[in-house]
Amino acid sequence: MQASRARLFKEYKEVQREKSADPDIQLVCDDSNIFKWTALIKGPSETPYEGGVFQLAFAIPEQYPLLPPQVRFLTKIFHPNVHFKTGEICLDILKNAWSPAWTLQSVCRAIIALMAHPEPDSPLNCDSGNLLRSGDVRGFQSMARMYTRLAAMPKKT
Amino acid sequence: MEPLPKKQWGKVINSAAFCYYKFDLLRPINLEECTDAIKDLEYNHDVLRNIPLEDLSSWWLKHLVIYRLKYPLAIRKAYRLLDGFTKPAEAESEKKSIHRLLDGFTKPAEADLEKPSTDESEKCAVCLDKLEETGRNQTRLVCNHIYHEDCIFKWVSNHKTCPLCRVVAVRDCAIISPQI
Ligand SMILES: [Zn+2]
Ligand SMILES: [Zn+2]
Numbered sequence: 001m002q003a004s005r006a007r008l009f010k011e012y013k014e015v016q017r018e019k020s021a022d023p024d025i026q027l028v029c030d031d032s033n034i035f036k037w038t039a040l041i042k043g044p045s046e047t048p049y050e051g052g053v054f055q056l057a058f059a060i061p062e063q064y065p066l067l068p069p070q071v072r073f074l075t076k077i078f079h080p081n082v083h084f085k086t087g088e089i090c091l092d093i094l095k096n097a098w099s100p101a102w103t104l105q106s107v108c109r110a111i112i113a114l115m116a117h118p119e120p121d122s123p124l125n126c127d128s129g130n131l132l133r134s135g136d137v138r139g140f141q142s143m144a145r146m147y148t149r150l151a152a153m154p155k156k157t
Numbered sequence: 158m159e160p161l162p163k164k165q166w167g168k169v170i171n172s173a174a175f176c177y178y179k180f181d182l183l184r185p186i187n188l189e190e191c192t193d194a195i196k197d198l199e200y201n202h203d204v205l206r207n208i209p210l211e212d213l214s215s216w217w218l219k220h221l222v223i224y225r226l227k228y229p230l231a232i233r234k235a236y237r238l239l240d241g242f243t244k245p246a247e248a249e250s251e252k253k254s255i256h257r258l259l260d261g262f263t264k265p266a267e268a269d270l271e272k273p274s275t276d277e278s279e280k281c282a283v284c285l286d287k288l289e290e291t292g293r294n295q296t297r298l299v300c301n302h303i304y305h306e307d308c309i310f311k312w313v314s315n316h317k318t319c320p321l322c323r324v325v326a327v328r329d330c331a332i333i334s335p336q337i
Pocket of ligand 1: 281282284285286304309
């Protein structure tokens, strides 16, 4: 508990210091609980997520960094490796390939990379995975783009 | 960084080796590590040539090599390497997009290149504390990565791999190389 708190505090300071280093990622720690973080990530360019801003929720276990953080999308996203309802993410480094050398920041980077490179063979969203697996890239992209517009873009007033 | 055995490169995608590289390139790196990665690439060039470019480029090149390359020297090398691939005509657009990706990197001032690597390497990757100054026991794993003894022990007692490079660092729950 003490170790995880100290480590998270280090990450917090790092995030404050490097705020401008990665403009695609904005990590924020909960005011009252250092084990709860949220992140805003920009959809990568040349993907159906371009132009969207996606919110992630981090729940960090007390054994962190020996155990990975639990991360899910709060913003709806149509992606083969993200559960459409719960926002759960299927990504190796968040499960068996976790290593304590990852940080919340680098996890965000890995999620952005996953957005750009879906892995349709381990789908959490079957509709999305099936579209890609059947070779219907256009169909997949138009669905994904539609949900990006609906859920991840600020409404024009 | 140990070069990967050549025979592993044929199935670099989805393999453990792949995770190793993916991991390595996603964390902050310094120039030295950067050029090491490129050296590995060159070392494995012949094998890489035989991987279909579409496999290579989408996951491998973008992720593993280019994603974290910030340094002009390394970028130049990456270009050269990229140009060395013999590729079918239809892969041209893919090549262009990789080039675009490379162009997107902001080049650091020359002065930044001269500086010795940042203190990143002197931190314990488990607790992110500096290795020195803290007066705690350190342990060097077989791969030469150094951690606080208590930090790495907690990890290797369950996983047996180095958090930074995933080399199998321990057998039978004992750290092979002695404390420094
Ligand atoms: Zn430590
Ligand atoms: Zn190592």
